[in-house]
Amino acid sequence: MKQTHIFEKIKQSNTLPQLPQVMLRLIKACNSGKTSIDELAEIISTDPSLTSRLLQIIGSPYINLPKAVNSIKNAVVYLGVDTIRNMAISTSAMRFFNVSKIVPEFDIGRFWYHSYKCGVIAKKIALENNFSDPDEFFLAGLLHDIGRLVLLQNFPDDYKTVLQTTPNEKQILAAEMEMFGADTPQVSAWLFRQWNLNPLIADAVLFINEPIEQIKSALFHVKVVFISNILAGRTAVLEKIPDIICLTDIPRTGLEQIAVEAEQEVFDMAKSLGINSDYVQDNDCEESLTCEIKDLSLFFGTLRNLLQARDVDAVLDVAQNGFKIIFNVPRMFYFFLDEKKNMLTGGCSSNDKANKIIQSIALPISNTSSLVVKCLKENTVQNSLKQTPYQKLAISDTQLIRLLEAKGMYCVPICSSKNTSGIMVLGVDAATAKTLDDNSGLVRLFSQQTGVCIQSIRFYNDYAVNIHEKKMQAYSTLTDKVIHEINNPIAIIKNYIQTLGLKLPDKHPVQEDLCVINEEMSRVAGLLDKLRSFSSPKIDGFEPVDINQLCLGILEILKKSILLPKQIEADILVDPEMPRVKTDRNGLKQVFINLIKNAAEAMNKGGKITVTTRFLSDSAKIMIDEKKRIPGSVEIVISDDGPGIDETIKETLFEPYTTTKTGTANAGLGLAIVHSIVKELNGKITCKTKPGKGTFFIIILPVISSKMKQG
Structure with a gap:
């Protein structure tokens, strides 16, 4: 069969693999970070199958869209770039790896294991050499033998004859040439050109079996794929390195490490996904590996998104999108361990219609009948659909299933390197639960990577808070020592001044100097008293306080004395649902006065100060199984439209002697005192500011609190 004839016949067949250029464009566009929503929508609209997949996801009754989606652009806006990228990867993988079982003699397991390993090695070598587009090398390694599948699919009977010739690769290539007039590398390279891929990559595939002496003078694309094919071999891989080191x-040592890492990476991934990695014939191997490659592609896409997430909510959104696309899990909730309160607190996507309800739910760790609690304690998957009629579900489990609007729930532990920190609760039916069971390895990988990312983010945040608290404590301890050490000599000096004044005549000229010295020593003592307000804030008894009334009263007082003379407008927005807060009235009063005065002093040209109160309803929790309510927290925000705070001092804003003002006696102590008082009230204070846009001080206080124990 002549070569030109074989290519024409393949081209006219209906089984020619199509590399969807739209997928490559879409993946690159999503990765660039500069592509507009309109451009993404235009790319998607050129591919009917991708458009269909997009509309299938967006049309799910569980998405709970605020309004109907009537365009691809709106669908892209709603799903987000990460989900779109994952759709492109998974759809591409399915197109590449959907091979029909038409020639049982062909060992598809061995074929794909070698192909995937070759792709992994090619990408590692490209990264090691800092080549551009390492994914292009991965694609070349992964698909370097795809010509064999093309021949197999188009000429199955003829290819059976080729396979009967010998299992030796060199002889198979010779048999292909004799039978078809073209061998696997030639067909693969031809197909790459049909796909309009980089010609250098097509050449790399074409020359993959040439003698090493000819490869020496080739471009690096050819060399990389050639080396990858050798290192992806079955036996004596490391012994072949001396031959290709040139x-x-x-x-x-670097090549040895790449070979070992790639082998372990492919083996571990196959093992974790429940795929048999042995080079043996398996009737179900093709289907399994097809799913594996799809899942691997999607997993790595999701993993990258997880690593890029900057907060816990972003991590959970990425994980949820991964489950939605791979397993068609329509909805999921989360529960995280609160060790201090010995309970699991709920959460879910902000777009979920049950968001407010789930955020108000908590599960006591003491309820061992709950599958969610059992999942946490035993660190094992729990499936409500596997419960026997004799195992009655806990009330909380039944309610969660109803909120998920599903037949059952599938609980997956979120694990970190230390322990189980939370639970993913997935809404499932019997078919979805079985799919999750069959892909337990991938499910476990998702949960572990999610747990590790959450642990890292929380560690960073907790570490930053811990360092700040330790610095503030160190300042406080040092201040106490300074006050103690200075007060003693001040008292002695003042006594000597008084004694000296009594010994001298009333009209002695030194009396006037003694008065000045005494006044200055009193001023020093006054400064020390202000320092003591920072190191040891005065907190009296805790009592129920009407925060709204307290804020109104303080604003009325400060309007006349401070705000109106500076042409500053004051406004207050109170939450009528604000409960009384058990706290120290005078301490809180000092906090509000200091913050409002600070804002006023920064607004030389007038402006507006706004005080806002709000009950944080999502902080209140209902312990379902115990029918008990945890009261939650309130928020007080004091904002202004002034000049804002410079970024250079924002990090040290609450530390003593940090100030934007000059020439004041207590410069830099006001916010340090505010921070100390709020901490004593068991609350938290944060600041958000932007130069020229204003400043927001946000105070969070528990509804029920008590004085902190000293010690």
């Missing part, structure tokens, strides 16, 4: 600047 093709690369990577030292022998």
Whole structure:
């Protein structure tokens, strides 16, 4: 069969693999970070199958869209770039790896294991050499033998004859040439050109079996794929490195490490997903590996998104999108361990219609009948659909299933390196639960990576808070020592001044100097008293306080004395649902006065100060199984439209002697005192500011609190 004839016949067949250029464009566009929503929508609209998949996801009754989606652009806006990228990866993988079982003699398991390993090695070598587009090398390694599948699909009977010739690769290539007039590398390279891929990559595939002497003079694309194919072999891989070391600047130890890492990476991934990694014939191997490659592609896409997430909510959104696309899990809730309160607190996507309800739910750890609690304690998956009629579900489990609007729930532990920190609760039916069971390895990988990312984010945040608290404590301790050490000599000096004044005549000229010295010593003592307000804020008894009335009263007082003379408008927005807060009235009063005065002093050209109160309803929790309510927290925000605070001092804003003002006796102590008082009230204070846009001080206080124990 002549070569030109074989290519024409393949081209006219209906089984020619199509590399969807739209997928490559879409993935690159999503990765660039500069592509507009309109451009993404235009790319998607050129591919009917991708458009269909997009509308299938967006049309799910569980998405709870605020309004109907009537355009691809709106769908892209709603799903987000990360989900769109994952759709492109998974759809591309399915197109590449959907091979029909038409020639049982062909070992598809061995074929794909070698192909995937070759792709992994090619990408590692490209990264090691800092080549551009390492994914292009991965694609070349992954699909370097795809020509064999093309021949197999188009000429199955003829290819059976080829396979009967010998299992030796060299002889198979010779048999292909004799039978078809073209061998696997030639067909693969031809197909790459049909796909309009980089011609250098097509050449790399074409020359993959040439003698090493000819490869030495080739471009690096050819060398990389050639080396990858050798290192992806079945046996004696490391022994072949001396033969190919001349093709690369990577030292022998580096190539050995790449080969070992790639083998372990492919083996571990196959094992974790429940795929048999042995090179044996398996009737179900093709289907399994097809799913594996799809899942691997999607997993790595999701993993990258997880690593890029900057907060816990972003991590959970990425994980939820992964479950939605791979397993068609329509909805999921989360429960995280609150060790201090010995309970699990709920959460879910802000777009979920049950968001407010789930955020108000808590599960006591003491309720061992709850599958969610059992999942946490035993660190094992729990499936409500596997419960026997004799195992009655806890009330909380039944309610969660109703909120999920599903037949049952599938609980997956979120694990970190230390322990189980939370639970993913997935809404499932019997078919979805079985799919999750069958892909337990991938499910476990998702949960572990999610747990690790959450642990890292929380560690960073907790570490930053801990460092700040320790600094503030150190300042406080040092201040106490300074006050103690200075007060003693001040008292002695003042006594000597008084004694000296009594010994001298009333009209002695030194009397006037003694008065000045005494006044200055009193001023020093006054400064020390202000320092003591920072190191040891005066907190009296805790009592129920009407925060709204307290804020109104303080604003009325400060309007006349401070705000109106500076042409500053004051406004207050109170939450009528604000409960009384058990706290120290005078301490809180000092906090509000200091913050409002600070804002006023920064607004030389007038402006507006706004005080806002709000009950944080999502902080209040209902312990379902115990029918008990945890009261939650309130928020007080004092904002202004002044000049804002410079970024250079924002990090040290609450530390003593940090100030934007000059020439004042207590410069830099006001906010330090505010921070100390709020801490004593068991609350938190944060600041958000932007130069030229204003400043927001946000105070969070528990509804029920008590004085902190000293010690």
